[in-house]
Amino acid sequence: MADVFRSLNLLETLKESIEHNKLSDVKDAVEDLLISRINLAVIGDRGDEKATFINSLRGLSAGDDGAAPSQSPVAPEEMASYPDPKHSDFRLWDLPPAPSTSPFEPEGYMDRVKFARYNAVFMTFSQPPQPNTVEVFLEARSQQRQTVYFILFAAAKGTEKTLEETRKASLEVLTSQGVALPKVYLVRPSTLEKFDFPGLLEDMGRELPEIRAHALLLALPTLTSTLITQKKEAFQALVWAAASLSGGVSAIPVPFVASMVDCSVALRIISKAQLSLCLDDESVERLARQRGMEPTGLKALRTCALSVEVTKGEVKKRLAAAEKDLGTVSPKLVEMAMPRHARSASRSFTAMLQALGGAIEEMAADGGKIVAAALGEGK
Template sequence: MGGARSSEQFVQSPNSTFFTEEELNKLKSEYKTGGLEKITPLLQKKVKELDSTEVNIAVTGESGAGKSTFINAMRELQDGDEGAAKTGTTETTMEPTGFPHPTLPNVCFWDLPGIGTKQFPANKYLREMKFKTYDFFIIISYCRFTENDLKLAKEIKRLGKNFYFVRSKIDGDLDSMKKQRKEFNEEEELEKIRNDCVSKLLEAGIPSPNVFLISSFDLNLYDFNLLNEALEDNLPDIKKSVFILALPNLNEEIVEKKRKELRKRVWMLATLSGVVGAVPVPGISLACDIAILVGGIIHFRKCLGLDDASIQRLANKAEKPVGVLKAVVKTPLVGEVTPDLITRGAWGVAVVTISALEIALDIIPVIGSIFGAGSSFLMTYKILSGALDELTENAQRVVKAAFGTDDHPSDTIPPTDHPS
């Protein structure tokens, strides 16, 4: 078949970041010596790793700093929602409490008790919080970073973990300043607050501190995007991907990031489909292809926030009727995903018209000569790619309807290869 390649012609690309160079080399050598039987378990193991990788985020600071409110905001929940962290002006957390992401439970935010309270004096706190459990720490303060915050930061650094200073409730500070001053420049005031925090942290011996100013009631404002970028940059590839997929859909940029991460999965799912497709057992190829397609589309939909529960949470956050958000969704892929939906109509036409030339080989990290009869690989790759683009375009429209952003999804999302 067209598109067959020798086992020497493996390609590594940005889409292969889930694999280390060592793992890619192993895929090459295993296929060279043992063919499909050898590489199939390696690919299955990697897909399973993607689905099971955990990200544990510790949110700490003194009582009343806004830890629980921040955790709820990151999970698109509001105070009083089912599963929301309990908020209050007094210490409400008596022990480390995990709050899984509502749709991606492998991502868990941990609300740690406030340091320096009677229940948790600083020396006891450092012993009992099991710091090694967490991937990174967010230290939240609503006014100034205290001596206890600095002790925390130094202990976290000693353990080799990353930490980030977040100055919360910044919207309240700015509102107060506006009322007290005749002349007010928001950008200048934000810079003053940031510089003041940084200078005090430097004086206390924290090298090169970064301080992020946020409002948990409006994460689209201030430094929230900068905070996310810092968190992403310091996570290993798989954890970084999992973290990005769990971000709240606050703007179209975040949705686009999710599309790029999900694109990296497409070729792996297509590869598994192609491996099965090369097995000469009547009927097994179609059955497995459909299962992979259905599972992939449902996963994409969930990560992009197009399930009913996610749209409802976004509507609550944006204070918009849920019907307004659902009205802009123009794809049958948000309903029940069945084999019939995938194979009928335009989807069926897409399947029979696929050729190897439709996929640029430089974006497929590992295919070798595996798919000499590669119809299963090409079919699955084509359909999942199209479904991902269609779902992303709809997720962009939902975000725009929720927050009234000015960007146009059509400017950033490639057109789908089939009608909605």
């Protein structure tokens, strides 16, 4: 759990809010973890590779409802928006490439595509980037925008040698135009778990504001076992926040709050975890189609009832069971979580931590088994 405590500094703010009886701040902190919008933009030529990349970021294939088409429905100079089918707070934007005209004013292009709206921007290409694309990057850096990334699409037929040659040529172009210590991520749009995309996510996690990195992590499909682990840790931190709210306010004379928190927030957390871990039927069926597998086999790997279906009855049952068995949570953990005036009322905190923490562990284990089977790990 120690890593989880360090993973979200917001939890320290939460503890301070409990200490000072600021219930609205506590509720807002939990809400921030449950709902945080993130907008990602993809700049580059439109076609199969860009559409596949946008779809893969949302766990979709070309034939799925809501998938980005290879032939964009908007004019070449216009923007297209693609919401995530499961996460309403996650949206992908398809932006046109920077025009090749000269002279070129990067500020004008950035204003037109509403560059400031996006939390991160991917500048994609299949050949070394054009000068005007680099100009946009340099202008973004001059405006203190750090979350702009160069992505070289790895063509399915490209050999390791040709891809590395293209990357090297791209780095030379960037250096010649004044980009200090340039970095080009090699990404295969159809299989994001390969090449440099996992490393790109690590860099984004460090460079995005904490709450945006959290939102991105929860919205991305479960591409790798590492992502499953990271999602589990994020949800454990969210469980801790909700348990702190529940246990903390129990010691404060506002009778309706604690009863309101326990079941309703628990239900929201578990529902979001099911979708984020891609355990719902639709996600499992979609993954099976993408990997050419039988969905029944992947569905059978879900052994936790909440992985299959999130119901109020199951959540209540787990909370009730945790109330009866509070002996396995360390007193030190309660001491770390609760301000002094609330420790006498830590029973609610402990029950929430037990019930939801255990559920997240079970659900993440199911997600890990499904990803391992889909990727053929362990064979």
